[in-house]
Amino acid sequence: MSDSLNIADIRKRLNAQNGKAYWRSLDELADTEEFRSFLEQEFPRQAAPLEGSFQRRDFLKLLGASLALAGLTACARPVPAGEKIVPYVRQPEQIIPGRPLFFASAMNHGGYGEGVLVESHQGRPTKVEGNPDHPASLGATGVAAQASVLTLYDPERSQAVISDGSDRTWEEFSEALSSALAETDNGSGLRLLTENVTSPTLARQIERLLEQYPEAVWHQYDASRSDQLLEGTRLAFGEPLMPAFDFANTGVVVSLDADFTNDYPGRLRYARAFADRRRVHEADSDPGRFYAFESSPTPTGSISDHRIPLGPGQIGDLIAVLAARLGVEAPERELPSAVSEPLFEALLEDLQGAGDRALLVPGQYLPAQVQALVHAINDTLGAGGNTVRFLQPAGTAPTPGGQSLAQLTEAMNAGNVSVLAMLGVNPVYSAPVALGFGEALARVPFSVHLGIYADETAEIATWHVPEAHFLETWSDTRAFDGTATITQPLISTFYGGRSHHELLAALAGDAEPTSYELVRSYWSDQVEGAFEEFWRQAVYGGVIAGSASPVATPTVQAFEVELPEPSQELTVSFRPDPTIGDGRWANNGWLQELPKPFTKLTWDNAALVSPATAEELGVNNGDVVTLTADDRSVEAPIWVLPGQARGTVTVHLGYGRGRAGRIGSGIGFDANALRPADGAWTAPVSVEKTGGRYKLVSTQPHHNLNGTGEERHIIRAGTVAEFRDEPEHPHFVHPVAHHESNLYPDYVYDSYAWGMVIDMNVCTGCNACVVACQSENNVPIVGKDQVAVGREMHWLRIDNYHAGDIDDPEYFHQPMLCQHCEQAPCEPVCPVGATVHDNEGLNTMVYNRCVGTRYCSNNCPYKVRRYNFLQYAELSNTATELSLASNPDVTVRSRGVMEKCSFCVQRIAKARIDAETEDRRIADGEVVTACQAACPTRAIVFGDLNDSSAAVSRLKLSPLNYQLLAELNTKPRNTYLARVKNPHPQLVSEEAGAH
């Protein structure tokens, strides 16, 4: 480092300055000669092989660039003076180095809050867990929450107020703002654009702003959720209501394109409840029956008893026919051909049989009218008020969102908008291109964009203000059921962002507001009496008791239903991307590399078509086609997805970003270009082959269990009936007799014996565990090109298989992690003893002893070992701000060493220390692995097999428990519970199980 740059003295030079000057000087710095040589020295040529055709994805360069900044950034600046944040379990004064603190907060998903507990190491948030006390979480999280810490530290977040391309200060902005506002007489021309507002404080601020400026108008837009849900209830009951389902009470559940465990307000709660209802451990347990009609495979549908691929249009028809048969007034329709007569009859029989224990769940992306029809059917069945109740919506909405954006665009085009404030939205990208929001926005003389990134909207808006990440600021939010949570900052604004509250205050004329005061003042008005006590409790527990919305008892009113005429032409249906949503998480490497459910695609979106449709179109994976709807068209690569509804093309939003950052920009295609201006979720489309090819990268090329796959007995599945025939020893669980015989005596584990059971019956393949593992264990990302050659690093992957008819297959998810075999094949072949067993039966990996022969991986029948072919750790998430998201309890692996799942040994160690200090054994449930904690359906159970009362030990006794590849005699500590379906008896012959 002699001739090149010395971190220490840069830090000195920079500490001399502060605030924005600090960042500016870094930019200057970035041009100096020494800086470049420093970069050269720090960027390893290692980066070279990761380059290639996908330059933009060569984000490693960028991370390297921020590597220079990394050394300079003080980790966590203390929370501003006078603002007291309250730890979840321990008092801050009890901080013990190495002991993380947990703070309750909440993160919005699809506009509604989901409670989280955030792990903080010395003031540095590193991991997000679910808040067990929060009704919308119950301890689970979704993928976005798990990955949010990475976004928090993302060096590409916008870091300064920007106006026409140059950095400004907040003061300059508020001056400009007030002068702009001064010109509007009581707010005519002032427009406000937000997402769904579930923050009571924000709602009141907006309310007051609108009082202050009576002429001002408030618009909403959120591409990551569908407002049709509330529209549907408004149609059916006359007022917008939030449906709340009670699965515990159901006998028959029918999903109508509803991914209610994964993409639905209240999804995590539903996932838990539904899984508990569906669980089968003993022969006498009754899982009820679950039919899923869906246009594209969803995690929810994949655990159904009967899954019928059905295009959105036909789902409408089906509901109409169903309604008619159940005596609900509905338009004349034919039963869609994809729904066989016997199946329909069975469905009908089940529904009528179940009566008020039946439940039809309308998909939130279905047209409002169809959803209304579903509510009517539920009502007729008596389900309404029983298995489904209705709550006052938690959000405060001015007018239906999609329309509202259209009105705003109109107004802008008409020149009626002089001041526009956009809070945490990116309509220039996420609105349908046909709407022409961007061009309209360019006409607005004063527009301000508040966003985490300086994105497409920031580029056009006259002002951009960096937004504070939810872990950086005080706020509050309501869950889908109205339960309010006060979100507390775990770290003061890392890149100098501002909260929504602060911007609104600025609009209202308050120059230097703080979110803390704004939130406190709101709640102090809500509670009478001991506010401090209330505040402490609220912040501490992450839940404000009794804040849930009141239950409404609506009655179905007459409404018009107009279904589109059944047509044979192709339909395209739009969905937020399963990992990066509507694009808001596009710059999050973890989410980009997270294999999408079913397709296992990474770093891309694709046009999903069924095998039959692909045949008709003469296309195959990777063929580029032109999708055309009216005058709108976009080029997209094809991915053939078994189980996709015939004649339906599903495309995901969130890709084709222009200004997402080095990771998220320019990958995939922008489905918004195809979307109708009115924001409809489906559209008729024509598909044309361009002859071009595009390289799509999937982490799992082989899914089909037919043929050799079946012979391998990887997935064991049967039916409840079969199970009842052989309650002790079901043949489908043990298709081949396996006699254990050993050359050597068994090793005795007398202290603890850690083991895991994964229930394939309730695993929906939602991916939460995968990101949780990545976050907990500092698993690096490697980029598309490395994934393409089979070098992804996920310690925990979800194997996805399908069996039976390729167009209408059964789906199975099998979370695959190190099985911790007692007779591990990987261990005897390691020449240096880098992977050995500990006395608690963990198959441990000694990174610093590993020389990297990779023999262990060859000999691992489960192929769960991951290898650092290059310096991934350095290239992807260490030695940069991103390294702050790393878990200090887990070693960061260097190039050339093998790594794999450790059963979260760091958590076991922590529990052991606690237990030993209190001189007791570790209690059951005291050690919870990251994947287990995140799992919304509690499919993963972990514990001590030597403790016969432990949940895991009891599950191991279930007749459904089986070892994968038992014939190899590896004695895995991780076992699976076979899938048990409960098909309608009359349909069993028709749906011969795969096994």
Place this chain on the structure above:
Amino acid sequence: MSDAVMEADTRNRGLYGLVAEFDSAEEILVAAEATSQAGYSRTDAYTPFAVEGLDDKLGMKPTRLGWIMLLAGTAGGFLGFFMQWYANVVHYPLNIGGRPFNSWPNFVVITFEVTVLVSAFTVGLVMLARNGLPRPYHPIFNTPNFENATRDKFFLCIEARDEKFDLTATRRFLEELAPTRVSMVER
């Protein structure tokens, strides 16, 4: 002690021996036989290649290298196995894939290889040592035309140390064997 002997003794000081040069392996075999029959014991022959049977003819005892190798090999084998046993059972026992610490079948290969290594090197090095190699100087090289001992000439040497050695008598004896020449070789 007789004067003659004392005189011979003084004359022989500085003399290594008498060397007879032959043209073929056949001739030297005959000569060797005669020499040992004549009772000379401190003799040696120098030939371009190992002439079959020449060592018997010169009355040399067979070498014991074979036994040395057997010992070395056995020792090596024990060493090899002991190392593995000690490392796995005594010094640093580890649970490797549930195998017992002394899973001897896994130790066979290395035991064998160490056996081979030790025995091979013992043989090679002992052979050199017993031949006194490496050796920068040897009086025999003073023999005229000796460079052809590595080409196509065969030399028979009776060393002066031999009790029966008598300059004149031995020279006469050698000349009777019809060599191409007989030469006195200095130490």
Place this chain on the structure above:
Amino acid sequence: MTVRKGSRPPFRETNRVIGRGQSYGTVDDVVDAPVLTEPRATPAWWFVGMLLALAFLGMYLGTIVYLITTGIGIFGNNIPVAWGFPIINFVWWIGIGHAGTLISAALLLFRQPWRTSINRFAEAMTIFAVVCAGLYPILHLGRPWVFYWLLPYPNTMGLWPQFRSPLDWDLFAISTYASVSILFWYVGLIPDLATLRDRARNKGLKLLYAVLCLGWNNSTKAWQRYMRAYLLLAAISFPLVLSVHSTIAMDFAFSQVPGWNNTIMPPYFVAGAVFAGFAMVLILAIPLRKAFGLEKLITMRHLDNSAKLMLATGLIVVYGYVIELFIAWYSGAEFERFMAYNRVFGADHWWAFWLLILCNFVAIQPLWLLRVRQSPIALFIISVIVSIGMWLERFVIISITLTKDFLLSSWHDYQATVFDWSLYLGSFGLFATLFFLFIRVLPSIATTEMKELVHHDAHHGSDYFEKIRAKETGLEVDG
């Protein structure tokens, strides 16, 4: 086999173990000439060859530098195919080495006089091949700079290498093999070095050889011990050479991977090694004898016998293929069966299997014919084909097998990168460089042993086997 009278091919060269009219002296002159020529007098082709070799060596070293600085990610390896070209090349090179030891050790024990004129450079070939081979396992490590952790010593934490691992067995087997081969080779060289010492005119050269031969003086006592030691070394090298490739075979046999854990692996690998080894012997011998005019020492007889051994071992290898497939079917284990199917008909790599059948089975069939075995050109071509075939065999066994193992979810294809190739082709540069140096500074034929043969020949005439063979085939025996 017999050849019909009249169809006797026109023999231009002698089929005797040693050409007529050889005396002790002429052997020296012929063999030592290339070694003792003045540097200026070195033939031009040597410089050309050396230059080419150095070019490839440069590529090799270049690749290594990039490899060390970047990581083995520059190769095509992935999960599940964690072993690719480096291991294939390792097994291939080590196999080639075996012929040398077999010729010098086994044939010595079996008293095959014809080995004499080819054992020296065959042993050299062994050593150089082992050098090329031995580097790969180190280079393919994720952290090559700590390869010494495999050596048998306790580290500061008292941790030893994991002796149960076949990779550690490899370390022992290969290092033993290398050092014993070098010892055997050097011991064999000592008398010839003495000869060179006496032939050399140039003072410096003389001194060099004098030092190298340790002052060897041809005394009968020395010869006695020497011959015994040499025989014993041969005796120990024979089981050693068998053990080495068996051990390497156990890298696979020891594992659980379908297509790897077969008990047939060790013998089948050894046969393959000898097969490939004799192919390489021919590839080297045929040009060498031409270049140095050694036709009368390395005669058609040697080529012919090597060819026969190649044919025999080749057929054993093919038997191995058949048994492998049969066992896969017979085992009834789906994984084994699918693996076999995948190797033979798999969509991605079926060509590799059929190509190797072409190279290792079809291509050697002409060797049944006398006139083919009597044609150096034909032998040379066949040997090259066989070498390619044996490389393909390892490719199929190692990499193709790994692409599809137990769980369908983790199947993944394997594609080699340019660096895989440059490290492979580069190793030829290393081998050739060493070999060119060898033929320039050391006698490529064991002269003392040849003299023994001349002596033997003069008394008992051509050896017994040759007489019988001559009767059968009506080949010339006495010139």
